Each structure stands twice: as structure tokens, then as C-alpha cells.
Amino acid sequence: SLPWMSAQAADEPIQPIEPVKEINLALSELGKKLYFDPRLSRSGFISCNSCHNLSMGGTDNLQTSIGDKWQQGPINSPTVLNSSMNLAQFWDGRAADLKEQAGGPIANPGEMAFTHTLAVDTLSSIPGYRREFRLVFGEDGVNIDKITSAIAEFEKTLVTPNSRFDHWLLGDQDALTATEKAGYELFKNSGCAACHNGPAVGGNSFQKMGLVQPYQTDNPAEGLSAVTGKDADRFMFKVPTLRNVELTYPYFHDGAAQTLTEAVDIMGRLQLGRKYSAEENAQIVAFLKTLTGDQPQFMLPILPPSVDETPVPRPFD
Amino acid sequence: SLPWMSAQAADEPIQPIEPVKEINLALSELGKKLYFDPRLSRSGFISCNSCHNLSMGGTDNLQTSIGDKWQQGPINSPTVLNSSMNLAQFWDGRAADLKEQAGGPIANPGEMAFTHTLAVDTLSSIPGYRREFRLVFGEDGVNIDKITSAIAEFEKTLVTPNSRFDHWLLGDQDALTATEKAGYELFKNSGCAACHNGPAVGGNSFQKMGLVQPYQTDNPAEGLSAVTGKDADRFMFKVPTLRNVELTYPYFHDGAAQTLTEAVDIMGRLQLGRKYSAEENAQIVAFLKTLTGDQPQFMLPILPPSVDETPVPRPFD
Ligand code: HEC
Ligand code: HEC
Ligand code: HEC
């Protein structure tokens, strides 16, 4: 347990979000620009922020995402908020960390539909970027490794401290209402915290979706077994963070649950074999809403303009 | 001429951008949220900022825009920067002002593809918006008139003062290089300033595209005649502002000119019957780039979350 935690927090399954430390600020500022730059996509229209909108909890709030040419994505877009705390990235954990993850969507034909070579060519053509990469890396040249390092560094800053629940963990007894406290007690005592725990209230293990009772879905995603090849890992998904869960609707890997009420009911029945009363469900939902923290606050980045040599986006070919 | 102008500026066809005054700040802050909110579109994916990206000069930098379901737009998306100075809105001037304009794209099937009723229902369902509308308007209720007033008030703040050209107009002789000054002399003396003048360097008249020599394009847009019904108004377009023109590529209503070099060459030949040498063209382009001003700087807005009652976006129906 951390020295700055109150005695109270030290005994709880959830810890406050730690402030971000050791950020390479210039690298993160570059990454912020790249995160907002649709020129990393074939169409010139889709950026990371299109699907992980930082005005909307780091998600698109759609059941499944819209990709290049309006293709329907296969799975719900998880929040990038607090994603640096994940044990691995993606619902099935197939990327080890944020840097490895960031290369994926750029070249994914269903998302940004570009190639790493074209992304590098595009950024290299832009004097404002050339200059900034040189400043940040202390050498000439843009490559995909530098691009993904910068995006990952920016993503490390996307934490959401200071939720009312963290106030309570840090010793402010009045930070939660009686209903919210009752919801938290239920969350702990009925077993939710077995899977949703730690500072991110999730993100630190893979667990079977449908442990007690199978989950019905048309979505073909298989979970961890797609990565490990092991049959035992079928339908094991990374436990999502419940930080900011009020903002990250709809819920589950297939985005099938539109409301928290529905998600909590399903979790109770499928993971714990317990049917909550309407009152209990509402208490848990009230608790979950106390996990909304300070959203990252920053100036909208201004992107360096393309020049005559920059490859022209071709959204309609 | 304005009292704060230098003697120099008073004689020029271009005036510095005046600082914005009399902003209703709470109204504009609400409008900023709405400007960034994709829930004003049927899909939940497209906001004003998708096509008028304030990270990219208030445009999408595409030849023609991408609308709902990836529909190809009919015309190049003009910048919203300094659009409050336009004598009318749209290439053909069919909206009188920003407030009238803002209702258009929400209900345009090729853009946001929503209806005003659904937009109002969506915002009304969101407690954070209900509260903010009440605060701003001093009464309960959301309607399309309030929505477009707020967006228009935000757009009034989107001016770009402080360009190097304005520094020069305000008396700093060293703000421009010799090449840029030569370009400005050519711009004035060869006749560009007859149409591109005033503080926005355009935006204050309709003029024929292809005055001396006809403009060849596949784009079916007819210009002002579509509004007035007069044959004489065929191919009259609102003269675009040249403020921030370095950022608003590609050029012309059909987005056919990718570079400023090309646009200046075409303007010289078609509007003035003059073929510029490569050196003259480069001088004019250098001058035009001095018109890039301070881009609006503000925090990325955080949007109030939807709740259980909020209509669910249906991007794929
Ligand atoms: C077209 C939509 C789309 C775009 C564009 C997109 N993403 Fe994603 N992102 C998704 C979806 C969907 C997933 C989940 C995929 C999966 O788990 O199989 C995801 C997963 C992630 C994750 C893993 C989060 C977690 O908890 O597992 C991170 C981090 C992420 N994206 C960051 C980015 C970055 C950075 C970019 C830009 C370089 C980007 N995304 C572009 C839709 C998108
Ligand atoms: C055995 C492990 C386990 C237990 C116990 C568990 N969960 Fe989960 N939870 C998961 C997994 C795995 C997912 C992701 C499932 C998916 O998307 O298919 C999830 C998803 C969720 C989601 C949706 C989050 C999102 O962003 O999509 C919520 C909300 C949630 N759980 C709340 C709870 C609550 C409340 C309880 C107790 C009633 C609970 N969970 C018990 C493993 C568990
Ligand atoms: C799908 C792309 C798209 C979306 C979304 C969109 N616009 Fe536009 N906008 C355009 C295009 C294209 C034009 C030019 C249309 C014309 O002139 O006929 C335009 C014109 C304008 C103009 C007129 C500028 C001028 O100089 O004439 C303003 C102002 C404007 N839009 C603001 C907005 C606002 C506010 C929203 C959101 C409520 C919005 N736009 C949504 C593409 C879009």
C-alpha cells in the first residue's frame, strides 16, 4: 500500500488513481497532435480521437465503431482513459502495451486503413512535424516506432484522478452518499470486486464472460483463446476498467448493454448467479457513477499544415 | 478607418482583424460543446468539427466532405474561421448568417442526416445540457433556435488575429520579408485586391468564377443563380476569405486546386487574364502565407453524458 493512502484505502480492494509521473512532456505533446491527426488514416478523416473521443470518456459511445468507408467495426471501442494501467491491450489482450497497440489501428483496413509506410511518408512531408520529431528525438527522421512511442506517451497522461470515490478513499467520509456507500458494500460483498479491483477497478486480469450462466451474443469474438489458441481461454475477456463507466456506454465487448442498470443486472446473474433487486441494482449503479474522475484537460491541438509534397488523402477511391 | 490603425493600414485594401467584442460567454461555451457533439448527427459520429476541424484551419482538408454513411459531399467545406465576417453563408450565400446556417447541416441528409426534432429530443434528454440551457437562457427548454444561437455565438469567437501581415499593418515594418512585401504589391497592383479585400481578405462580395476565361470543372454547383434564379448570377460565388488560406487547402468550391501555387496561377489567368512568372507566383504565395493568424485556443470541451432515456444513435440502419 502507498504511503499517501489513508488507513481506510489500504484495506479496500480499490485504490486511488496515482498521479502520473515521469512524463516526457515534449514526446507527449507530439503524441497529442498525432492522436488528433486524421492524416494518419487513408481517408484523411479518421483519427484516434474519432473512436476514442476525449470529449466523451475516450470512447465513441457506439455499439461498434465506424471505420474507413463507414465499415462497421467488430467490437465495442474501449476507453483509452487509464488504459496505461491495463495488463495488456485489446479485449483479448493481443497487444502487450500501448506502444504495440498504437500501430494496429493505423494499418487496420477496418479502422484507419492506412499503411505504416504511408503514415511515415505523410508525416515526413510536413515541415512542422519534421521539426517536432527532430526536437523530441534529437535526430532526423520519422518512423513508426517514434510515432507509436509518442502516441503511447500521450496516452499515459490520460488518467482520471479525483473522482468522488477517490476522495472517499483518501479520507473524506462525506464524499459519498449513503446510497453510494451501500452500493459499494454490495459491490464488495457480493463478489464484483473479485474481478474489478485495483486502481483501475479492472484491467488487471482476464476472466470468463458468463462464468455462472452463459452469455448470449451474436458477436463472434472469442476472447483470449484467439491469442493463446487454448480452448480453455474461450470467452475470457480482459476485465474492463470501471473508472468513468458512466461515460463509456454501451457496455460489454459487443456493446449490447445500453445502460448501467442492464450491465449490472447481467453481471450479477452471469458472473455471480445473483439477481439483484431494483434497489440493490440502483445502489450499485450509484456507486459506479462515483468512479467518474477528472477528465483530461488540455488545449485542442493545432496541427501543422500539409504542404505541396504531402500525399493527398483519397477517401472515395 | 479605425482609430487604432496605423496611418499605413488606413491606406491599405486589407485591414487588421478586429478583436472580438460583446461575446455572451456562457452562450458561446454551450455552443462550443454543441459544435463538438456528434450526438447532433443521426450516426452519433459526425459533429460540426468533423468537417470544420479547428485543429486544421476550420476545414476537413478534403476535396469534398464525407457525410453520414460516408456520402461524398457536393462541394468543398469552407473554413468556419472568420466566417462571422461573411456577407452571407455558403458558397452561394443561401444562408443569411451563422445562426441560419447552423440549422442546415444537422438536418442535411448528406451531412449530419438528423432532424431538428431528434436533435432537440437528444439534447433535452441529457441532464447536463438541460441544466446548461437553463442557466444560459434563464428558462427551461431546449429548441433548435437556442441550439443554433449557441453554435453561432461560439463561431463568432473563431477569429484569427495577430497574423504577421496584421503586425505589418499595425506598424511593424520588419514583420514581412522583402519577398512577402513584393507579393503583396503584386496582389494589390495586379487586381487581386479588387475582390479579396477588407479585414477577411474576402467574404464581402459575390464574384464570377472565370471572369476573363471560363473555369473548367465537373462540379455541378451553379453559385448565386441557384439562390436568385437569375441567369446573370451563374457561376457567381462568394469570394472566399484568404485569411489562413495556407491551412484551407484544397482550393475553390470544387476543391480542385491542391496547392496555393495552382490556385494563384488559375486566379491570375481566369480572373485577371494575367499569367504570372514562377517568381511572381511564389511571391504572392509567400504573401498569402503571412495571413495565417493565431488559431482559436481553447480547452477540448468535455460533453455531458447521455443517460438511459437518451435516444440511441443508429449509424448502420
Ligand atoms: C475505427 C475505430 C477506431 C480507431 C480509428 C482507433 N481505435 Fe482504438 N480501438 C477501437 C476498437 C474497436 C478497439 C477494441 C479492439 C479489440 O479489443 O479487439 C480499440 C482498442 C484500443 C485500445 C485498447 C484499450 C483496451 O482497454 O484494451 C487502445 C489503447 C486504443 N484502441 C488506442 C487507439 C489509438 C492510439 C488509435 C489511433 C492510432 C486508435 N485506437 C484508433 C477502435 C478504434
Ligand atoms: C468473474 C469475473 C467478474 C465478476 C465477478 C464481475 N465481473 Fe464485471 N466484467 C467482467 C468481464 C470479463 C467483463 C467484460 C465482459 C464482456 O465485455 O464480454 C465485465 C464487464 C463489466 C461491466 C461493463 C464494463 C464495460 O465498460 O463494458 C460492468 C459495468 C461490470 N462488469 C460490473 C460488474 C459488477 C457490478 C459486478 C458484480 C455484480 C461484476 N461486474 C462482476 C468480469 C467480472
Ligand atoms: C459533412 C460535412 C459537414 C458538416 C458535418 C458540417 N458542415 Fe458546415 N459546411 C460543409 C460544406 C460542404 C459547406 C459548404 C456548403 C455550400 O456552400 O453549399 C459548409 C458550410 C458551412 C458554413 C459557411 C461558411 C462559408 O464561408 O460560407 C458554416 C459557417 C458552417 N458550414 C458551419 C457548420 C456548423 C456550425 C456545423 C454543425 C452544426 C457544420 N457546418 C457541419 C460541410 C459540413
Ligand code: HEC
Ligand atoms: C473578379 C474577382 C476576383 C479576382 C480579381 C480574384 N479573385 Fe480569387 N477568388 C474569387 C472567387 C469568386 C473565388 C472562389 C472561386 C471558386 O471557388 O469557384 C476566389 C478564390 C481564390 C482562392 C481560393 C480560396 C479558397 O479558399 O478556395 C485564392 C487562393 C484566390 N482566390 C487568390 C486570388 C489571387 C492571388 C488573385 C489575384 C491573382 C485573385 N484571387 C483574384 C474572386 C476573385
Ligand SMILES: [Ca+2]
Ligand atoms: Ca503489459
Ligand SMILES: [Ca+2]
Ligand atoms: Ca463501452
Ligand SMILES: [Ca+2]
Ligand atoms: Ca478549401
Ligand SMILES: [Mg+2]
Ligand atoms: Mg453545411
